[in-house]
Amino acid sequence: MAGLPVKRVLGINGKDEFKAGENTNNTDNNKQSLSKAALAVREENDKVGEREMVTPTGSSIKRSSSRPQLDLSKAAIQGNSEERDPTILLPNQSDDISHLALDIGGSLIKLVYFSRHEDQSIDDKRKKTVKERLGISNGNRRSYPILGGRLHFVKFETSKINECLDFISSKQLHCVGTNSLWWTSDSPSNENAVIKATGGGAYKFADLFKERLGVSLDKEDEMDCLVAGANFLLKAIRHEAFTHMEGQKEFVQIDHNDLFPYLLVNIGSGVSMIKVDGDGKFQRVSGTNVGGGTYWGLGRLLTKCKSFDELLELSQKGDNRTIDMLVGDIYGGMDYSKIGLSASTIASSFGKAISDKKELEDYRPEDISLSLLRMISYNIGQISYLTALRFGLKRIFFGGFFIRGHAYTMDTISFAVHFWSKGEAQAMFLRHEGFLGALGAFMSDEKHGLDDLRAHQLVERFPMGAPFTGGKIHGPPPGNLNEKISWMEKFVLKGTEITAPVPMAPTGTTGLGGFEVPLSKGGTLRSDASALNIGVLHLVPTLEVFPLLADPKSYEPNTIDLSDHNELEYWFTVLSEHLPDLVDKAVASEGGTDDAKRRGDAFARAFSAHLARLMEEPAAYGKLGLANLLELREECLREFQFVDAYRSIKLRENEASLAVLPDLLAELDSMNEEPRLLTLIEGVLAANIFDWGSRACVDLYHKGTIIEIYRMSRNKMQRPWRVDDFDLLKERMLGSGGKKPPPHKRALLFVDNSGADIVLGMLPLARELLRRGTEVVLVANSLPALNDVTAMELPDIVAEAAKHCDILRKAAEAGGLLVDAMVNTLDDSKENSTSVPLMVVENGCGSPCIDLRQVSPELAAAAKDADLIILEGMGRALHTNFNARFKRDALKLAMVKNQRLAEKLIQGKIYDCVCRYEAAS
Numbered sequence: 016m017a018g019l020p021v022k023r024v025l026g027i028n029g030k031d032e033f034k035a036g037e038n039t040n041n042t043d044n045n046k047q048s049l050s051k052a053a054l055a056v057r058e059e060n061d062k063v064g065e066r067e068m069v070t071p072t073g074s075s076i077k078r079s080s081s082r083p084q085l086d087l088s089k090a091a092i093q094g095n096s097e098e099r100d101p102t103i104l105l106p107n108q109s110d111d112i113s114h115l116a117l118d119i120g121g122s123l124i125k126l127v128y129f130s131r132h133e134d135q136s137i138d139d140k141r142k143k144t145v146k147e148r149l150g151i152s153n154g155n156r157r158s159y160p161i162l163g164g165r166l167h168f169v170k171f172e173t174s175k176i177n178e179c180l181d182f183i184s185s186k187q188l189h190c191v192g193t194n195s196l197w198w199t200s201d202s203p204s205n206e207n208a209v210i211k212a213t214g215g216g217a218y219k220f221a222d223l224f225k226e227r228l229g230v231s232l233d234k235e236d237e238m239d240c241l242v243a244g245a246n247f248l249l250k251a252i253r254h255e256a257f258t259h260m261e262g263q264k265e266f267v268q269i270d271h272n273d274l275f276p277y278l279l280v281n282i283g284s285g286v287s288m289i290k291v292d293g294d295g296k297f298q299r300v301s302g303t304n305v306g307g308g309t310y311w312g313l314g315r316l317l318t319k320c321k322s323f324d325e326l327l328e329l330s331q332k333g334d335n336r337t338i339d340m341l342v343g344d345i346y347g348g349m350d351y352s353k354i355g356l357s358a359s360t361i362a363s364s365f366g367k368a369i370s371d372k373k374e375l376e377d378y379r380p381e382d383i384s385l386s387l388l389r390m391i392s393y394n395i396g397q398i399s400y401l402t403a404l405r406f407g408l409k410r411i412f413f414g415g416f417f418i419r420g421h422a423y424t425m426d427t428i429s430f431a432v433h434f435w436s437k438g439e440a441q442a443m444f445l446r447h448e449g450f451l452g453a454l455g456a457f458m459s460d461e462k463h464g465l466d467d468l469r470a471h472q473l474v475e476r477f478p479m480g481a482p483f484t485g486g487k488i489h490g491p492p493p494g495n496l497n498e499k500i501s502w503m504e505k506f507v508l509k510g511t512e513i514t515a516p517v518p519m520a521p522t523g524t525t526g527l528g529g530f531e532v533p534l535s536k537g538g539t540l541r542s543d544a545s546a547l548n549i550g551v552l553h554l555v556p557t558l559e560v561f562p563l564l565a566d567p568k569s570y571e572p573n574t575i576d577l578s579d580h581n582e583l584e585y586w587f588t589v590l591s592e593h594l595p596d597l598v599d600k601a602v603a604s605e606g607g608t609d610d611a612k613r614r615g616d617a618f619a620r621a622f623s624a625h626l627a628r629l630m631e632e633p634a635a636y637g638k639l640g641l642a643n644l645l646e647l648r649e650e651c652l653r654e655f656q657f658v659d660a661y662r663s664i665k666l667r668e669n670e671a672s673l674a675v676l677p678d679l680l681a682e683l684d685s686m687n688e689e690p691r692l693l694t695l696i697e698g699v700l701a702a703n704i705f706d707w708g709s710r711a712c713v714d715l716y717h718k719g720t721i722i723e724i725y726r727m728s729r730n731k732m733q734r735p736w737r738v739d740d741f742d743l744l745k746e747r748m749l750g751s752g753g754k755k756p757p758p759h760k761r762a763l764l765f766v767d768n769s770g771a772d773i774v775l776g777m778l779p780l781a782r783e784l785l786r787r788g789t790e791v792v793l794v795a796n797s798l799p800a801l802n803d804v805t806a807m808e809l810p811d812i813v814a815e816a817a818k819h820c821d822i823l824r825k826a827a828e829a830g831g832l833l834v835d836a837m838v839n840t841l842d843d844s845k846e847n848s849t850s851v852p853l854m855v856v857e858n859g860c861g862s863p864c865i866d867l868r869q870v871s872p873e874l875a876a877a878a879k880d881a882d883l884i885i886l887e888g889m890g891r892a893l894h895t896n897f898n899a900r901f902k903r904d905a906l907k908l909a910m911v912k913n914q915r916l917a918e919k920l921i922q923g924k925i926y927d928c929v930c931r932y933e934a935a936s
């Protein structure tokens with residue numbers, strides 16, 4: 016490349032430029048081997064139909080182990096493909112099913128199973144050097160008895176036990192420990208195979224399990240299991256418990272050290288009330304025979320409903336006032352306010368039926384269902400409170416499948432507890448309400464050693480194809496890609512629309528013990544899987560809490576709280592509008608084949624369905640922040656096997672930016688320290704405009720070349736920025752009054768996008784730090800997300816940049832980044848290579864945002880000696896971590912590429928910039 020001074024860099028419209036929005040057909044003309052090699056490997060890869068990650072240098076490697084994936088290469092259907100759920104063989108899938116436990120109750124069978132995955136991470140040279148340098152031993156700082164994997168939750172009706180047996184058999188879940196060749200035609204030997212089971216059905220169906228699956232049920236005590244399951248959930252899952260009052264769900268942060276004692280009320284067919292004092296320390300103190308079985312049994316007789324869910328659904332449209340005797344009915348429409356009873360309070364459930372001269376047929380089944388539901392829920396709430404009172408317990412957790420995340424049931428129970436305790440006691444519900452027993456049975460198997468898992472090691476994912484539908488498709492959550500796609504396609508066939516439902520207004524009470532009727536949710540049904548409102552728990556034992564958080568307990572990654580409905584609606588619209596473009600990119604990234612189009616379509620439907628579900632109930636999947644939505648989108652893409660939707664865009668922008676880097680560096684080198692620092696920070700902010708996740712920016716890319724946009728952005732960098740702590744930063748870096756402060760020892764640079772952002776923004780800043788004697792660790796995504804640069808792509812970008820810069824070359828060499836002597840060095844003498852190192856670590860995530868409670872072990876290790884943290888970009892520095900406080904100096908740099916966020920967060924406007932510097936706290 017011809018040398019171009021920076022002024023020209025910022026003003027040229029040279030021949031190497033091309034439109035940011037153009038497709039990459041001109042790659043053949045590209046002079047740098049970097050992308051050619053990658054494309055060659057990609058073609059090769061497409062030929063063999065394998066989906067592996069490809070580095071820009073062409074080395075093909077397995078994706079990071081931090082987010083395990085299904086390996087579908089060489090997948091084949093076993094047996095008859097016309098079957099409803101044919102078994103699909105995945106010979107290259109290293110996940111192996113290893114554990115299963117059951118809770119076989121009177122109405123439902125709850126199944127928990129664990130699919131394990133081997134550590135697939137490759138120990139590439141970069142990782143090895145980083146590990147050596149950061150002192151990470153292979154066994155990590157503690158030895159975990161378990162491998163990573165996933166915990167799945169499935170339920171079946173007990174009356175349809177054969178479906179459950181088929182499911183276990185099709186997934187070979189009963190072949191514990193015989194995971195080696197289960198896909199071969201020889202059926203695995205099951206002699207002596209044992210499954211942990213609890214609930215009455217463990218006795219009742221023991222012979223059936225032996226007969227059908229050849230396994231014995233190892234029976235565990237039901238109460239032991241319930242308590243073990245509840246204790247595990249309350250300690251290990253961050254947003255497990257929540258309150259539900261008047262339609263409002265609020266998650267409760269339980270302090271592990273202040274959990275006991277509590278009352279556990281498990282509402283199954285019958286109801287158990289257990290006082291829990293510790294792990295394994297409990298007593299069943301009460302119970303009632305009026306429970307879920309009563310509701311379902313009486314309800315079936317009275318309404319002719321065919322299932323519990325149908326009965327519950329019916330109650331949504333009911334009006335219990337037609338059948339219940341209310342205070343107002345007795346008092347001529349008046350409240351009985353002297354004793355605190357409103358006119359709408361139920362005086363006697365079903366009481367109107369005495370006086371009305373009506374027969375059963377004269378009552379609407381909807382009204383009967385609601386009346387019954389209120390009668391039973393209210394009664395359980397009241398007895399629970401009285402029991403808690405008897406033992407001086409303030410907290411009551413309700414579990415069991417009676418609740419089913421049903422808002423009205425929870426409101427009724429909460430109301431009863433609140434009303435009778437005069438607000439002293441609180442009803443809390445559990446997201447995994449129905450699986451306490453099954454989880455407990457699972458935990459009772461010591462083999463897996465899951466009992467000391469921590470919240471940061473669990474990542475919850477919602478992988479089911481269709482979480483929210485208007486149709487009636489039943490069955491367990493789809494397991495593999497083909498199942499997922501055809502699951503989505505079924506909705507198209509049935510003409511079922513996945514619509515964004517009308518938001519539900521909060522249910523009202525009259526304040527004196529009376530309830531209004533539930534507001535209809537438009538008759539929408541949920542699929543079996545989503546009715547659980549829980550996802551698959553990914554166990555990643557290596558994840559750690561970022562050690563430099565000032566107060567990890569109070570740390571909240573999300574800046575934007577989506578429980579605010581206006582906020583949710585806004586971001587929902589933004590993400591929905593972005594979807595067609597994203598699908599185009601994703602399909603193109605996979606060669607635009609029919610298979611890719613089919614997957615793209617399924618992805619769009621699945622993601623829209625998730626969004627619709629969350630619009631209806633923002634807390635459906637736990638506490639919802641914007642970061643969760645953005646991550647959900649990436650996860651959904653991965654679910655449909657889109658490895659890297661923005662790959663070609665990233666490569667193209669990297670090339671264009673690398674071409675002008677030498678001139679930028681030369682220009683910077685001609686400056687004095689102070690203007691140079693300012694130019695560098697301006698450079699980072701200006702280059703953060705290259706963000707393919709922002710609607711406004713993508714529109715901009717169609718109007719100019721990368722360099723034009725970069726130049727325009729640079730020209731707008733006039734200080735003061737909207738948030739401008741540059742002077743504080745300058746003082747810390749360069750000192751004042753002639754005093755030179757010592758340089759930082761190690762800086763962690765959380766980098767963001769590819770192209771100009773990394774090459775012309777963050778790399779020059781890294782170089783400046785290196786020049787000052789500060790070690791630099793570039794922290795990048797483990798997996799792709801939008802156009803964010805990944806840790807796997809970075810070494811090649813650095814290597815390319817290092818060809819033109821001694822400082823970068825020496826530091827990269829010292830950091831082990833230049834492993835293959837591929838650099839065309841400017842200076843071959845190795846003796847000079849005393850430099851502080853430049854390293855690259857992966858952050859452990861695949862999202863545009865970062866939750867610092869769950870980071871990779873290499874990042875946690877790198878953080879130990881770091882005294883400067885630089886977070887860059889809207890996702891990492893604004894949507895998340897804007898309010899995060901650190902134990903070390905922190906610099907947050909971002910351009911705000913969204914008008915509404917600019918207004919909300921910094922009272923500014925789109926393209927305003929944030930340079931926030933906070934000294935160590």
Ligand SMILES: CC(C)(COP(=O)(O)O)[C@@H](O)C(=O)NCCC(=O)O
Pocket residue numbers: 589645703705706707708709710711767768801863887888889890891894909912913914
């Ligand atoms: C996804 C992003 C957080 C990525 O921003 P970045 O971290 O790259 O600066 C951002 O593009 C975003 O919030 N986009 C959605 C809003 C919009 O289109 O305006």
Ligand SMILES: [Mn+2]
Pocket residue numbers: 706708767768801802803863888890
């Ligand atoms: Mn980004």
